[in-house]
Amino acid sequence: MNLSLARTDTAAPVAAAGAGVIAMSGIKKIYDTGKVRVEALKGIDLRIGTGEFVAIVGPSGSGKSTLMNLVGCLDTPSDGTYLLRGKEVAGLDKADLARIRNERVGFVFQNFNLLPQITAFENVEMPLMFGGVARKERKDRVKALLEKVGLGDRMEHRPTELSGGQMQRVAVARALAMNPDIVLADEPTGNLDTSSGGDVMSLFEELWQQGRTLIVITHDQALARRAGRVVEIRDGVIVRDTIA
Amino acid sequence: MRGAGVIWNLFLSSSRLQKKRAVLTIAAIAWGSVALLLLLAFGQGLKDQLSTANRGMGTNICVLWAAETTKPWQGMPSGRSIRFLPEDVALLQERVPLLDGAVGEFVTWGTNFTYGKKTVNAQLIGTEAAYGDLRNHVPAPGGRFFNGEDVALRRRVVFLGGELAHDLFAEADPVGKTMLISNMPYTVIGVLEKRMQMGTYGGPDKNHAVIPITTFQAQVGRKYLANIVVRAADPAMMKTAIEEIRKVIAAKDGFDPEDERALRTWDTVEGQKVMRNILLGIQMFLGIIGGLTLMIGGVGVANIMYATVKERTREIGVKMALGARASWITAPLLLEGFAYTIVGGLLGLLVAMAIIIGLKFVPTEGNEALQFLGKPTLSPAVGLISAAILGAIGLIAAYFPARRAAGIDPAQTLRYE
Numbered sequence: 001m002n003l004s005l006a007r008t009d010t011a012a013p014v015a016a017a018g019a020g021v022i023a024m025s026g027i028k029k030i031y032d033t034g035k036v037r038v039e040a041l042k043g044i045d046l047r048i049g050t051g052e053f054v055a056i057v058g059p060s061g062s063g064k065s066t067l068m069n070l071v072g073c074l075d076t077p078s079d080g081t082y083l084l085r086g087k088e089v090a091g092l093d094k095a096d097l098a099r100i101r102n103e104r105v106g107f108v109f110q111n112f113n114l115l116p117q118i119t120a121f122e123n124v125e126m127p128l129m130f131g132g133v134a135r136k137e138r139k140d141r142v143k144a145l146l147e148k149v150g151l152g153d154r155m156e157h158r159p160t161e162l163s164g165g166q167m168q169r170v171a172v173a174r175a176l177a178m179n180p181d182i183v184l185a186d187e188p189t190g191n192l193d194t195s196s197g198g199d200v201m202s203l204f205e206e207l208w209q210q211g212r213t214l215i216v217i218t219h220d221q222a223l224a225r226r227a228g229r230v231v232e233i234r235d236g237v238i239v240r241d242t243i244a
Numbered sequence: 245m246r247g248a249g250v251i252w253n254l255f256l257s258s259s260r261l262q263k264k265r266a267v268l269t270i271a272a273i274a275w276g277s278v279a280l281l282l283l284l285a286f287g288q289g290l291k292d293q294l295s296t297a298n299r300g301m302g303t304n305i306c307v308l309w310a311a312e313t314t315k316p317w318q319g320m321p322s323g324r325s326i327r328f329l330p331e332d333v334a335l336l337q338e339r340v341p342l343l344d345g346a347v348g349e350f351v352t353w354g355t356n357f358t359y360g361k362k363t364v365n366a367q368l369i370g371t372e373a374a375y376g377d378l379r380n381h382v383p384a385p386g387g388r389f390f391n392g393e394d395v396a397l398r399r400r401v402v403f404l405g406g407e408l409a410h411d412l413f414a415e416a417d418p419v420g421k422t423m424l425i426s427n428m429p430y431t432v433i434g435v436l437e438k439r440m441q442m443g444t445y446g447g448p449d450k451n452h453a454v455i456p457i458t459t460f461q462a463q464v465g466r467k468y469l470a471n472i473v474v475r476a477a478d479p480a481m482m483k484t485a486i487e488e489i490r491k492v493i494a495a496k497d498g499f500d501p502e503d504e505r506a507l508r509t510w511d512t513v514e515g516q517k518v519m520r521n522i523l524l525g526i527q528m529f530l531g532i533i534g535g536l537t538l539m540i541g542g543v544g545v546a547n548i549m550y551a552t553v554k555e556r557t558r559e560i561g562v563k564m565a566l567g568a569r570a571s572w573i574t575a576p577l578l579l580e581g582f583a584y585t586i587v588g589g590l591l592g593l594l595v596a597m598a599i600i601i602g603l604k605f606v607p608t609e610g611n612e613a614l615q616f617l618g619k620p621t622l623s624p625a626v627g628l629i630s631a632a633i634l635g636a637i638g639l640i641a642a643y644f645p646a647r648r649a650a651g652i653d654p655a656q657t658l659r660y661e
Contacts, residue, residue, distance in 0.1 A: 074565060074655040095569060102567020109658060113562045129250055130567045174566070186658075 020086070021181050021213050022048040022071060027080035029066050029236075040066040042236040043080070048182075048215065053208040055227035056217045063236040064217050065186070071215060072105050072184045073097045085181050102130050106175025110187035112167040114159040120146065120170045121155040127177045145173040149203060165196025172203055176212075183207065185216045189223055201226055247571065254563075255576035265551070269544045270588040273634075276541035277592025278599070280534030280630050285600055285620035287527040293440065293619055298512075298519055300441030300449075302380045304479040306486060307445060307510040308472045310493075317500040326497050326506050328469040330457070333372075336474065339492045342485035344477040347372040347379075350460045351446060351470035357453065358424040359412040366408050367452040368425065370460020376403075378475050380439070381454065387419045387434025390456050394433075398458040402430040407450040409435045428463060430455065443512065445471070482513040535633050541588060542637035549581050549645035553652075560649050561657030574646035581642020589634045597622065 029041040040063045048054055058064050069075040070082065073089055076097070082089045084104060092100070106127075107113075114123045121142055128138045146155050149169040159167050168188060175183050185204070189197035201223050208214055208228070216223060224230055225244075232240040310326040333348045350370035357364045375381065376389030381403065383389055390401050402425060409418045409432075418432040441448055460466070474489065476482040486509055494501035553560070560573055600620045608614040 069655040072565070074658070075653075098564065098567050098569055100567075101565060107565050113558065113565075113658065115559055115562065126563070127566045129253060130563075130569075130572070178567075 020047060021050050021084070022046065023083040025081055027070065027077045027082060029070065030078040040236055044238060046231065046238065048213065050213055051211050053214045053228045054216070055224040055230045056215065056233060057219070057224055057230060058233035062233045064233055067233065068184060068186055068217050072107060073100045102127055103178055104181040106178065106180040106183040108168070108171050108175050108183065108185035108188045110190040112159070112171045114167055114170055116159050119156050119158055120151060120162065123159070123170055124174045124177055127174060131178050141177065145176055149173045163196065164192050165199050168192060168196070168200050169203065172200070182213045182215055185214065187218055188216060189218070189220050250572055251575040251579070254572055255579045265548050266584065269548045269584050270591065272544040273538070273541035273585055273588025274591035274595065276538030277589045277630065277634060278595045279537040280633060281592060281596035281622065281626065282599060282620065283530040283534040284527065284626040284629060285596065285622050287530040288621040288623050288626050289619040291523045291527060292621060294442070294519065294523060297440035297442040298516055300380060300439050301443050301512065302378055302473070302475070304482065305378060305473055305475045305512050306482060308474065308489065309508040311506055311508050313499045313503055313506045315500045315503045317498065317503070320498060324499070326499065328472055329467070330469060332493065332496070333472055335496065336472070336489060336492060340485055340488045342476055342478070342481050342488065343474050345374055345378050345475040346472060347375045348457070348469035348472050350457065350464065350466045352464055356426055357408065357412060359421070362412055364408065364411045367446060369452055369454045370457045370464065371454060372457055375454065375473070378473055379449070381449065382437045382439070383434035384437040386417065389434055395456040395458050398462055399456060400428065400430045400459055401433045401455065403434045403454045404432055404436065405450040405452050406436050406438055408453055425453070426463070443515065445510065476513070479513045482511055486511060531629060538633060538637055542641040545581050545584050545638065545641035546645060548584065549577060549642055550648070552580070553577065553645045553649045557652055558657050560652050561654040564652065564654040565658060570650040574650045577646040577649055578642045581645070582638050585634060585638030585641070
């Protein structure tokens with residue numbers, strides 16, 4: 001196992017829990033179109049510590065996706081405070097949010113969201129380019145990451161030339177590229193068959209063991225069971241928070 | 245620096261050409277550019293030709309005619325005739341230093357010009373040697389205008405207008421031949437070179453003949469000049485010069501210097517100014533029409549860019565989620581829109597140049613309309629104006645789609661439904 005990619009600022013996964021990567025309190029998100037007013041989140045208090053592996057579960061329309069957008073700084077809350085590694089995110093402008101997403105959050109999506117016309121290598125390179133990493137270092141990091149996810153021999157392939165499982169592993173490599181504080185995955189196994197889904201789950205577990213903070217939104221009971229903590233949302237509030 | 249590098253990388257990686265659409269868009273821009281360039285080039289050619297023609301009669305000159313007084317002056321009634329005498333020319337040259345030339349013209353109408361068995365009726369002018377320069381009487385190769393010696397020695401030499409020469413001598417070279425003017429023998433010393441002439445008084449120069457003033461006085465025996473032609477050293481001072489001329493003539497002949505109708509003038513400097521403004525107006529009009537045509541091409545670019553943004557919405561959302569700044573999304577799109585515009589513009593330039601060069605080989609001799617229109621010119625000014633219009637249209641056409649792209653909400657586009 002390539003330990004060089006593990007975070008070095010955490011001693012052990014569970015022992016560090018509570019150090020606080022995410023601290024949300026009283027978070028509300030209201031979509032107001034003028035005629036219709038939808039309260040998607042009705043006051044969420046959530047603390048996630050460094051090195052935790054959290055599964056967020058809940059039925060459709062419960063507010064999971066809204067919560068993920070807020071955690072990932074794709075959107076800002078209507079009310080409440082959100083500290084991401086001690087930094088308040090609520091009042092930031094678009095450019096600041098873009099920088100935070102680039103440096104602190106790694107996204108993994110259900111439908112992979114790789115750019116189809118460039119190679120796996122270039123896809124993983126993209127956040128590094130946005131982050132201003134020098135060309136030489138970019139090349140080295142991308143190579144190491146793709147080797148780590150087992151795609152060292154697929155670097156010059158385009159997404160269309162890869163299987164679903166391989167695409168998702170490229171996406172994981174991309175999420176790790178900037179060495180983020182959290183990896184945020186939205187139904188990462190949703191579009192995969194059982195076998196490749198299992199591979200991705202194993203990869204997540206491996207990352208967790210290396211000290212990564214993982215937040216996974218999922219319907220997949222198998223994946224949720226592997227997480228150290230399950231948070232269940234219903235109608236915009238947290239109804240259950242269990243540590244395995 | 246880093247920003248520029250990122251933008252360039254993004255531009256290269258994102259511009260997959262949608263061939264058919266790109267070809268059509270580039271063709272539309274090229275078409276618009278051809279229209280704009282040709283219209284401006286024709287405008288430039290028209291301007292050049294007209295201002296050449298406008299100067300055909302002479303540059304910075306004013307023609308003076310003596311007429312009748314219309315105001316009483318110092319006890320004398322209005323309605324008295326004013327006449328120019330040959331010595332008035334010398335007086336003007338002495339008293340009006342703003343002038344750098346003045347000549348008087350004696351004129352007879354209906355003079356018989358005979359060569360061999362052919363007789364033609366035309367206008368005969370007797371004047372000084374300086375007339376050749378002032379009135380732009382450039383001799384065709386092999387001939388000359390008469391000089392001071394011809395005038396001093398009262399030589400019987402004649403300078404013929406081109407068409408008059410052709411009427412008499414047909415294709416033969418008239419220079420050196422002897423012909424009759426009112427049954428007196430004259431030697432032809434030169435023929436007026438073919439040139440365009442817009443303004444005339446007493447008919448186009450190509451139809452008249454010019455002889456030394458001394459010869460004219462001896463042969464025809466006139467006392468009064470038909471008119472005087474003066475040239476200002478500085479065209480900007482023409483108005484002042486004319487005022488001074490009025491004062492000098494009024495003092496000599498005894499009329500009110502304010503009596504503008506006693507001395508009639510044709511100020512070609514003023515006329516050229518008006519002409520220049522009209523031509524500028526025509527060029528602007530042509531430019532606007534060309535610009536509008538090119539704008540249709542611009543709409544094409546905007547269209548393809550909107551389609552591109554729509555098609556790449558998810559891609560743009562992904563890039564934003566990965567931390568791309570707004571400018572890294574918009575700048576590659578602007579570059580792409582510009583690329584279409586520039587490629588189309590260059591193509592249009594090539595086609596326009598080919599057309600303009602091709603037109604040079606179309607004969608325009610003998611057709612006045614073609615003489616004025618058939619010389620489109622691609623001047624640096626035309627190039628600059630076209631480039632500016634093209635650039636502005638490209639920028640506007642790419643700006644709005646790019647702005648839409650920057651407004652994309654990543655949270656919306658990344659939903660997986």
